[in-house]
Amino acid sequence: MKLFGASKLVAAVAGVALMTGLAIAQQPTFFRIGTGGTAGTYYPVGGLIANAISAAGDKGVPGLVATAIASNGSVANVNAIQSGAAESGFSQSDVAYWAYTGTGLYDGKPKVEDLRIIATLYPETIHLVAAKSAGIKSVKDLKGKRVALDEPGSGTLVDARIVLAAYGLTEKDIKPEYLKPGPAGDRLRDGALDAFFFVGGYPTGAISELASSSGIELVPITGPEVDKLLAEYKFFAKDKVPAETYKGVGATDTISVNAQWLTSAKQPDQLVYDIVKVLWNDASRAALDAGHAKGKLITLQNATNGLGIPLHPGAERFYKEAGVLK
Template identity: 80%
Template sequence: MSITRRIFAVAAVVGAVAIGAGIAGAQAPSFFRIGTGGTAGTYYPIGGLIANAISGAGDKGVPGLVSTAVASNGSVANINAIQSGSMESGFTQSDVAYWAHSGTGLYEGKGKVEDLRLIATLYPETIHLVARKDAGINSVADLKGKRVSIDEPGSGTIVDARIVLGAYGLTESDIKAEHLKPGPAGDRLRDGGLDAYFFVGGYPTGAISELATSSGISLVPINGPEVEKLLEEYTFFSKDTVPADTYKDVGETNTISVAAQWVTSAKQSDEVIYNITKTLWNDATRAALDAGHAKGKLITLQNATTSLGIPLHPGAEKFYREAGVLK
């Protein structure tokens, strides 16, 4: 059975259960798909927890709504699916959402996705600048002339890396740029063929933990007046700190992060998005997120309206104003 057929088979079973429980009464349920990421990543299990919560029975979920988490290729694929109408919502990095909505960065020359709207900011995805311990790199400025992987063309990381370099007065031509995914970049760092690489993701990341244990690393801080100016210009970034000993023998490191966000289309009704947002932040969902995944505890109402690179959906905005999160 294909993935698509399996998804709809599961949705049909869940829908039947929902109707049997009296959620939808005589009315057929509405389906609300959440595009996530690969099944081995963080987006997929978090999406499953949220989908289960908003499909919940009684006053724990949204009446008449059945939600499913759908595996995908991540941020760009999810935005494309929302734009085409093949998904009602999806997860994305805040920087990718900003570029899509503004037609810049990864979306330069591809047009704007003007209908993209935010339901909630979920949790931080930290910008790691991982360096070989003996590379003598103590600041971003020290990358000049070094062998640095900034990820592959077409990735979100490469755009973020260029922004960070630019904040410190550097361009790609000032470094010996490599274009490797994080796994191969870590291997090259271990073998002495690379001095540093950029990685965007939640901490601790298994591959970096293994590298720190086997070879030793340093995490390069991304802070100072250069970053203050960067944060003013790019609202999808936030300050972040990697706590001491997150990675073996690495002290507390100040850096910046983008955010994992849940986005939808302006075409979705205000009432549906209001009810979904309200359910996302009820006590039952809170308990499910806390118990269900390590990142779940970082998903908080206080952070829901941070890293606003795109407009909130009016339905979500209504809830956040009622909840006192927005003035």
Template identity: 70%
Template sequence: MSFSISRRTFTAGAALMIAGARSAFAQGQKFFRIGTGGTSGTYYPIGGLIANSISSTGPNGVEGLVSTAVSSNGSVANINAISGGSSESGFTQSDVAYWAHSGTGLYDGKGKVEDLRLIATLYPETLHIVARADAGIKSVADLKGKRVSIDEPGSGTIVDARLVLAAYGLTEKDIHPEYLKPGPSGEKMRDNSLDAFFFVGGFPAGAIVELAATSGITLVPVSGPEADKLLEEQKFFSKNTVPADTYKGVGETETIAVAAQWVTSAKQDDELVYEITKSLWSEGTRNALDAGHAKGKSIVLENAITSLGIPLHPGAERFYKESGTLK
């Protein structure tokens, strides 16, 4: 079956499409992407909950706003997308945000991302070292000679994995490194082709929950004098504990954490970011976070301006002053 379309009909249709697009812009429709992480981590589902809540269709959404959560390689990739203009905002670890804005650490010699601004600090991101229960890995030092995934290049996890390894006197040369997200890492652990993997994110992480339910795993503690020295040297780290039975069969585990932050560019409109921040801390978003993900309950207004390694966006700062959060 075939059909033809006249030039006049095509032109009329194109004109209608253009008119529709102009109408949408005339009505003030705005787009605000949120770069997250891999779909099996914590950033992606939290980003989806926030995007749905702040969009105009949300219970306390921003009028005319269309927000979407976009899967990505994580912190560094999200900051690069914001800096390059291909994303309006994204999630990042507090350490990576600080390095980017100051041009230090991971960004040493690469220039500063001076326009990076904070919308909100969200929740603690726990450093997980997940190991097969039969791999004989009881400490970070036991990773030597093992097959270990330290996450993909461009992620915040890979940066912190290298810092933790170094704290215990190890480098990538001392392990058999792989560069995989938690989902693929879990699959390789199931078929015994991987011994352990690093992941930085809120607990419980979906990929680890699934792995613990189907295979025997353990969490490797990050503790002792090596961890204490690391905490002293890298101020963005804090002590953290994964409670017993967060993952099936895994006891309480001492480790460290950084903060998950939602960042944007100083170039984003002040009024828009103000309305987005207001919507983030509305009753509708509160209900969605509480019901939608175990980590949602940890996202509270009292922590919104903690771990301030970069400046607040003026729109967000206005909201926090009005709400009394920022004195």
């Protein structure tokens, strides 16, 4: 009887352990992706990626629940990754480099040494959008004008200051406002603003809507000032917005940085490996191609371009297996 009782007890304990194990296995893993304002490019692209890698679809990472979260952009996302408020986030390559090295915007601040890259996504174009009535044909023409530079904590604000400086201007030379492209576009349409900066993939919804409803000018960012800027800041590259990307706007020379998907070195290697593997499968490819104009530029071949900071080990392992990284 004692032996029989002991057997029953062992069986019962084993059963509880099995059920507990199943319960643990079934608990979802949450993976937040910090993006940007809802009118920009980060937010819709983040939503596409979150849907692609989540387990809700049978081709996602088992047990993973990924969500795209609106934010103030690059700097805010780096801070969220550092603090643990988000597992990952999008950032401009310049901001990521400054954070990791403790230079530029992060000069005098502690280095964010745990910052790692999941993937380079696509080029982010610097847009300088002006009202047709403002008479702005060059960056130099911004002097004395009402110009929105985006919100504090955004990569756009950092780059706008660099561009202004390249042409010998500071915020004291303009009438600065600190607005996201959505509200900035509204003010420009209403005649309360002359121009605004936006860094993001083209076409972006807020600018497309503005071009269709009231017409805009895209101001070129080019000339010897830009050549000097490119020599000093290696994370910038020459870029061109094709004609009719925005209604009524001709081809416009400008510059760009890379959009990157970042995480922390503290995230498990296997989890990041699984996420990257799903990101580049056929189902995700189809979703990216169909979901947003920038989706076609998010490719495995570009994923390791212009890194600037280390890849996450889980991502690095996949890219080596896929043959895009030596």
